[in-house]
Amino acid sequence: MQIILLRDGGSNRSLQLGRRRLAVLSGAALVVVWGLIAFVATNFQTDAVNAEVVVEWRAKLSKQDQVVAQLERKSAAQSTAVGRQLAEMQARLLRMEAIGAHMVSELDTPEFDFAAVPAQGGPVTGSQSMLGWNELQKELAELSVQLRKRETELNILDSVLVSEEIAQSSDVSGRPVNWGWLSSHYGKRVDPITGKEAWHSGVDFAGHEGSDVIAVASGVVTYSGERSGYGRMIEISHANGFVTRYGHHKALLVATGDVVKKGDAIGKMGSSGRSTGPHVHFEVLKHGRTLDPAQFVARRS
16 A cells, blocks of 8 residues: 655655555554544443432432431420320329328328428449330330329228218217307207297207307208298208208308308307397207207217
């Protein structure tokens, strides 16, 4: 193969290539071309790979964000549940403290102080570690069960004490006045109005007009108002079928349906109705039959 080289000035030069040289040059040219092709292909392929990697990592980050958000929601829900458990147990503890304090006051045992933090202590043995979530849930559940059990036990004990207190306060005993004197007995007597023999269904306590008339037992007011012969009268129902009546008031301090305690003032002594002067007519009935009030007046609370 002959190659002619042209130069300025008209001087030309020819170059004669043999087959061997031509093959070498052709191979070199092919190497260069393939190198360029590989370079271009590599660059374009890298760009494509980079784009796919970006898309893939964005998808992974999005999934991770969703997992993190889910964990945050779960953590918030668990924290709320624990908060509710703690609030419920705190309310139970406060009620138990109140019941305990009431029981202690009734039993008169000052060594028990439910308002104070329980004294605890002792040496530490072994290693210590933070409670895990599952262990914390287990401990809270067991503590809640124990609190419910103790609350039930305290409620039962408190009910027993209250029942005993109610039974004692419902016991009919004592005088219906803080100050006064017995002016008429129960049974047959000479009627102060007619002068004839008549049956007196109660006892009379004379005193100063306007002084307090008091309930001799706890109960419910079943009548408060005017009644023939009694004037302004109050009737109170008590436990075990007992009823007490208080007549001739100047003023009534309670109304029908009121709950009164032993020793409460229920009216003011007067002379209303069939009466000769300020006094209280006091009756005691059991299952509808009158009893001699003297036996109850003589009792002490």
